[in-house]
Amino acid sequence: MWSTLLHSNTMWVLLSTAILGIAAGVIGCLAYWKKQNLMSDALSHAALPGVVIAFLIIGEKNLLLLVLGAATSALLGAFLVQWITGSSRITEDTAMGMVLSVFYGVGVMLLSIANRSAGGNQSGLDSFIYGQAAAMVRSDVVTMIVLAGIVIFIVFIGFKEWKLYLFDASFAKGIGMSIRGMNALYTLVLVTTIVIGIQAVGVILMAAMLIIPAVSARYWTHSFRYMILLSATFGGISGAVGSWISSTGSGLPTGPFIVVASAIFFIGSLLFGKEKGIIIRYIQFKIQQRNSNSILAIKDGDAS
């Protein structure tokens, strides 16, 4: 067990999925309060055609350029969702579903063209879609860590501004903050997190890394600051545990194990969470019931 862990590439992969988990946990909290949980799902699918087009143009797998392609097409998807929702009677979830599936369809079309023309050298692309952290090389890992670090840094440096933007936009506007600018920055960090995560966990499961830790953290605290810290912790641990499990055997997919690890955190939080957990609520309910019973009993005693 320790031998696989100490194997240098595994260490690097573990580090990168942990940092990815932290970044996704942090950004997930922003998405949670923007009530845009499923947007991440739509955008990660929308990234696919961009990845393949970038691959078709450069003809080789270079993570930074693929990430640029992914980001471009995900941003186009985000823009389309907003445009369709804003200028017709189509609701947001319908627009997301359409962007998600149509972009993915175009991605699949381009992918089979790429498979034909690029001499079958698309193993790297496959891992991009289904996610295989073990397939990452050192330079991929460094790219990922740097980008995730920037994302985390942007949220922490502007913590006060994010808080205002999410919870009191009109006040933020009043004191001269640019809501449009914050929107753009939010979309940018969201898209960056998604596209760097795709390589490790795949297009489909990226949404889970953003949604699950944030919702789990919500069960423990009312404070936005602690929610972000907890969510980052959950995300980071899930990332590390997931890729550690997948490194113990051959052919074990990384993404799904990360998702299952964070689902376990979620179930734990749902049950034991300090603020809204099921068990706490049940105990509070019982105490209240006993109190009201004893009040009734006292009243009865008075009456007799």
Place this chain on the structure above:
Amino acid sequence: MTYTAWIILTAALVGLSCGLIGVFLILRKQAMMADAISHTVLLGIVLAYMVTQQLSGTAMLVGGILAGILTAFLVQMLNSLKVQHDASLGIVFTTLFAIGVILISTSVGNVHLDVKHALMGEITFIPFTTVSLPIIGDIPRATALLAIVLLIVIFFIVAFYKEWKITSFDPALAASIGIPVLLLHYVFMTLVSVTTVASFDAVGAILVVAMLITPAAAAYLWTDKLIVMLLLSGSFGVLAAIVGYWIATWLDTSISGSMAFATGLIFLISFLLSPKHGLVSRWMKPSEIVEHSS
């Protein structure tokens, strides 16, 4: 019939059933539920395979349907525990999908079932597996299955037309006049699962979402009448299937991908040109918009 004819017929059946079901998905604001169910159906199919050890159509269908209902149930449950609706959807489907992928890669191994196939579908292979039916003769299994599913979908829409209409447009009114809204919700989710599982072989998990949502959204821009919307959406589905096949042969690329692309084209045209809600008509007659929105 020729190869091509079977493929087009199968694709058209997918387009028609998905188009009809999609109308209600959109009106009930549950478009993303289609995405969720299309993913979790994978888990159902894997589990059905693990239990029966064979890839029979019936077992897959039952497994897929049960997984779809389980998804709807879990989302409802988390939602009742005060998790935001879209968050509960996101948690449930990604987790179940992850379990499905883990099961495929660990225990089911190298059978015919693999993630890539499940996600992208392979309509080209449809004509290879056939069943013999009386009178008609040999027809592809998936085509027969889709024909039955289409009949089921049409039956449920026609039989409960009024109920669907009321629960979709005004669930509060429906509940107050004694229509079992929750039961209808689960019946509807079952129909979505049935359609998804049946379309799985042909177009795969994610592209079935395109067939479910996009033609209906396009139809929604053309009309305010439910019955017209159903007819339009069904026709758009069939049109997308045919145009998609044509694009795929022209570019020599994935058929299901091209079909999804074709639904996108149809929506784009509707979004720009529909006389009622299209961008161009709104630009031409801005006064009417003011009148409508006031």
